[in-house]
Amino acid sequence: MKGTSCEIAVLQHVDEMMTFSTKCRNENLSLGFVPTMGALHEGHLSLIAKAKTLCDVVICSIFVNPTQFNDPKDLLLYPRTEEADIALLKSAGCDVVFIPAVSAIYPEGQKVRNYDFGTLTSEWEGRFRPGHFNGVITVVKRLFEIVLPHKSFFGKKDFQQFSVIREWVTRAEIEVEIVGCETIRAFDGLALSSRNSRLSAEQATMALAFSKALLFIQENKQRNNVKSLLEKAKELFIEKEQIELQYFTIANSETLEPLEQITEANYQVVLIAGFIGGVRLIDELELN
Ligand code: PAF
Numbered sequence: 001m002k003g004t005s006c007e008i009a010v011l012q013h014v015d016e017m018m019t020f021s022t023k024c025r026n027e028n029l030s031l032g033f034v035p036t037m038g039a040l041h042e043g044h045l046s047l048i049a050k051a052k053t054l055c056d057v058v059i060c061s062i063f064v065n066p067t068q069f070n071d072p073k074d075l076l077l078y079p080r081t082e083e084a085d086i087a088l089l090k091s092a093g094c095d096v097v098f099i100p101a102v103s104a105i106y107p108e109g110q111k112v113r114n115y116d117f118g119t120l121t122s123e124w125e126g127r128f129r130p131g132h133f134n135g136v137i138t139v140v141k142r143l144f145e146i147v148l149p150h151k152s153f154f155g156k157k158d159f160q161q162f163s164v165i166r167e168w169v170t171r172a173e174i175e176v177e178i179v180g181c182e183t184i185r186a187f188d189g190l191a192l193s194s195r196n197s198r199l200s201a202e203q204a205t206m207a208l209a210f211s212k213a214l215l216f217i218q219e220n221k222q223r224n225n226v227k228s229l230l231e232k233a234k235e236l237f238i239e240k241e242q243i244e245l246q247y248f249t250i251a252n253s254e255t256l257e258p259l260e261q262i263t264e265a266n267y268q269v270v271l272i273a274g275f276i277g278g279v280r281l282i283d284e285l286e287l288n
Contacts, residue, residue: 008096011099012098017100018146018148031055031056032152033059033147034048035139035143038082039197042184043155043192050179051153052093059096059149065105065136065139066102066110067106067112067131067134067139068139069132074280105143117171133164144174157183157282159269162178166178183285198278199279210237212237213272216237217230217233217250224261238274243276247271247273248270249271250269250270251269268287271283271284
């Protein structure tokens with residue numbers, strides 16, 4: 001809480017989380033919420049920092065959501081570093097960390113609803129991770145119902161996730177403001193991700209191809225023909241490395257429809273995803 005101690009409350013039960021949030025709301029305190037799957041890094045901490053500037057109370061959840069993993073191996077290998085996460089959140093000034101059990105989030109079994117927002121949910125991550133956004137929206141909906149936030153903070157590294165959540169909140173008329181926060185990068189340009197901890201040193205160097213390709217597009221966007229820009233960027237960076245590219249596109253940053261030309265009239269985002277070793281990484285860059 002603003003100007004108070006640096007203690008952090010660790011809550012595990014749905015009712016205690018709801019009681020806390022209801023009490024804060026009754027006292028007219030604004031609640032900022034950062035949902036995470038743990039394995040926290042500077043990217044997450046930047047969300048906490050942003051939430052602290054805009055809200056009276058900051059709540060973070062740590063919940064590795066089984067329904068958003070289409071690959072069971074990915075779920076199994078997802079890094080879990082709860083103690084270190086709590087220590088990081090405490091030093092970042094987060095007020096509450098909510099760490100529910102799977103049975104608390106899914107009391108009636110792991111059922112998800114189907115959400116179809118056209119290109120926003122069907123392309124890019126939607127194509128390569130079928131059902132992923134159904135799991136994401138289902139868990140965020142449940143967490144919002146428990147945490148009762150006024151604002152919720154999402155990293156734009158997962159640009160499509162941010163866009164999908166924003167669309168869902170608008171369509172469902174949910175009274176939570178979705179705040180998108182900039183991608184945080186290491187000194188060498190690598191976008192911070194919990195999955196980076198699974199990369200060997202050699203793979204981490206290879207992964208720089210993603211941020212280099214994005215930067216190349218940024219620096220050459222006046223060439224404006226999307227197909228040739230993407231091909232050149234691939235040839236210069238991606239094809240040199242052992243990367244299994246899944247998608248690389250320049251899309252309208254509102255609709256995520258792929259673009260053929262970059263013009264003044266549209267806002268663009270470059271989206272990229274692929275495997276390096278067995279590790280799947282994604283990155284993004286907004287061009288304007
Ligand atoms: O971005 C993530 O870590 C997850 O997709 C989220 C939003 C916490 C939902 O499980």
